[in-house]
Amino acid sequence: MKSLEQIIVGCKKNKAWAQADLFKIFSDKMYGVCLYYSENKEDAEDLLHDGFLHIFANIDKLSHDNVEGWMRKTFVNLALMNFRKRKVLFADEAWQETSEAFLVDDLQVKFGADELMMLVASLPPQYKLVFNLYAIEGFSHKEIAETLQITESTSKSNLSRARVILQEKLNKVY
C-alpha cells in the first residue's frame, strides 16, 4: 500500500484507488465515531457513507498532516448537523431517571473499550451528545452551547446528568 501522503495526493486527483485506500485505513476508526453520535447501527452506516463522500469531495481543503483529526472533525460536524436536523430537545429542568430501556444490561464485568462505549451509547441522545463533545472531543461548554444552540447552563446540566448515569451504570455492574 502506498504512503498516506501519496494516498492523499491521489484522493486530491480524484483517483479511485486512493479513495479505496483511504477508506481502508480510516474506516474502522471513523465508524467508531459514527457510532458515538448515532442512535443505531443503520444511522452510523449512513453517517459513515455520507462522511466519506464529504471527505472525498472536500479533501482539497486538507492543508495539514493531521488527516485523522481532520476526518474525525468532519464526521463530528456531520453528526451535529444531523442532530440539529432532528431537533432534539435539551431538557433544562430537573432531570428524571430514564427508563431501563436506556440501560445496557449485558455489560461485562471487565470493562473494555467496547463496553465503555456501549455505556455511552446507551445514554439518551442529548446527554450522549454533550458528553461526547465535552469529554471525548474536548469542547468547552461555551463551544457546545454555540454548536448546539443551547445555553451553557443547559450544556452543564446535560453533562452532569450524563456523568451520573454513567457512574450509576458503572457502579451497578461492579
Added chain:
Amino acid sequence: MSDKRNIDGLFKDASAAFTPKAPSAAWSRIEASLKKQRRRKMFLWWIIAIIFLASSSLVSTYFLSNFGDASLAPVADHSSTKPLNDLNNSSSSSSISSSDSKSNGIDEVLQKPIQSKTNTNITKKSGQQVEFETSNNHLSSQEKKVENQFATNNKMKQMEEVSESSHQSNISQSVEPEQTDLIITDSDFSDEPDSTLTIFSKVDSLGIKVDTLLEHNAIVEDDSISKMDSLSEVMKISNRNPIAFFGAFSLGFGFSGAFYQQPDNQISTISSVTELDHTYTNSKEVSIGAYWKNWEISTGFSRVNLRFSGDLNLPSRNIKYIDTENFGTSPLGYFSLYNIENVMQGRHYSNIDYLRHFERTRFEFNSLQLSFRLGRIVQLRNWYFIYGAGASTLFLRSNVVSGRDEFGFTDWGSVSDLRSSLFMLSPYVQMNYYTRSGFFIGLNADLNLALNSANKSSDFRFKPYTFFVGPKIGYKF
C-alpha cells in the same frame, strides 16, 4: 471533582481504543455513489462542450454564409427597380448619355446598378429601346438613334430569357460585350402597362457577384458607388478558419506556457472593383500561465498581421471616392476602408480619379492582442479538459495602404477609419491527454469575439471574430 475527571478520562481513553469493524458493504455503497457523482459531472461537461461547439459552429456558419460561393448577396437586395414611366419621359430617339448628363430618365436608370455582362432583366413597354454603351462608343452613342430592333453584333453574345407574369414581364440578358460594343436591348410587351425596369446583379460562373457598374470603364457616378453593397460579398474566401498549431509546456509545479502559430491564411477574391489576389494572415501567440488545483490562469499576447494585395480595377470616369463599407474582410473579421482618398496622397492626380491609376494595391495591418484568461481543469483519467473564458484587447499598431501607379511610383498612406483598439471576449476549450510526465497531445479551440466594430462608424454589425482550432503538442516536466 476527581470522580468526574476520572469518568471523563476513562471514556476518552476508551474512545481512542474503540475500533469497531466497519460494515463490509460500506465501501461498495460509497464506491457506487462516487461513480454516480462522476457520471453526473461528466454529463454536465458534455453538455457544456456540446453547447460551446454548437454555438461556435453556428456563429462560424453565420459569418461564413456571407462569403460562401452559393449564398452570395440576395438578388433582391442589389436590384434597382424603376417604373418604366420614367423611361417614357425620354424621347424615343434618346441615346445613352454619359454620367455627366442627367437630363433624362435613361440617365437615372443608368445610375442604378446595371448589368452589362449577364442577367440584365428588363421589363419595359412595347417599342422601348435602350442602348447600353461602353466608353469607347460613348461619343458616337450620343448621336445614335434608338432603333426598333435587337442589335446584332458579331462580337456580342446574348442570352435572353423572358418571363412573364400578369403584371410584369422580364427579359434576362446575358452578354459579354467588348469595349466597342453597342448593346441595344428591346422588347415588345404592349400589353403590359405596369411594366417596370428591373436590374439584377450578376452572379458569374464561380458564383461570385459582380456589380458591373463598377467594372472598368463602366459608366458610374458617385452616388452609385456609394450605394454599392459590401465588397466582401464579392470576395471569395478560401480556407477561412485554418487549423492552427499549438505548442505548450507544463512545468509541473504550477506554471505553464503555450504558443501557437497559425499558418498563412489565403483569401482569393474576385471583384470587378478590386481583384485582390491574395490575403495573408499570420498570427503568433505566446502565453504564460499558472495552475493551482483545478484552476488555471494565463496571460499572453499575440501578433496578427494581415496583408491584402492585388489589382485595384476601378471605373475610369467620375470616380470621386470609394465610399463602401467592408472594403476588406479577413479571418479577423471585417475591416471598413472607406474614404480612401483621404488617406492616400495621390502623386499628381486629382482627388477625383487618382485611384484608378493604381495598378497594384496593398493593405497591411499589424495588431497586438493582450489577453487574460481563467480556466477550469477537469480530469478524467488521463484526459484533462480545460474550459474557460477571458478578455483581451487588440491594439492596431500600424496600417499601411500603398498603391503603384502606371509609372511605377508608389504612394502610401493609412486607413484612418479603423479603430485603434478592439475589446474581445475569448471563450476557449482544450482537451489534453497526459501521462504522468513527458509529451502530451491535445486539441485547442479558441473563439475571440469582438465587442465593438472594427470601424469607427456606429455600425456594429461588423464585429470581428476569430475561431481557431488546432492540434497541440507539449511536454510535461
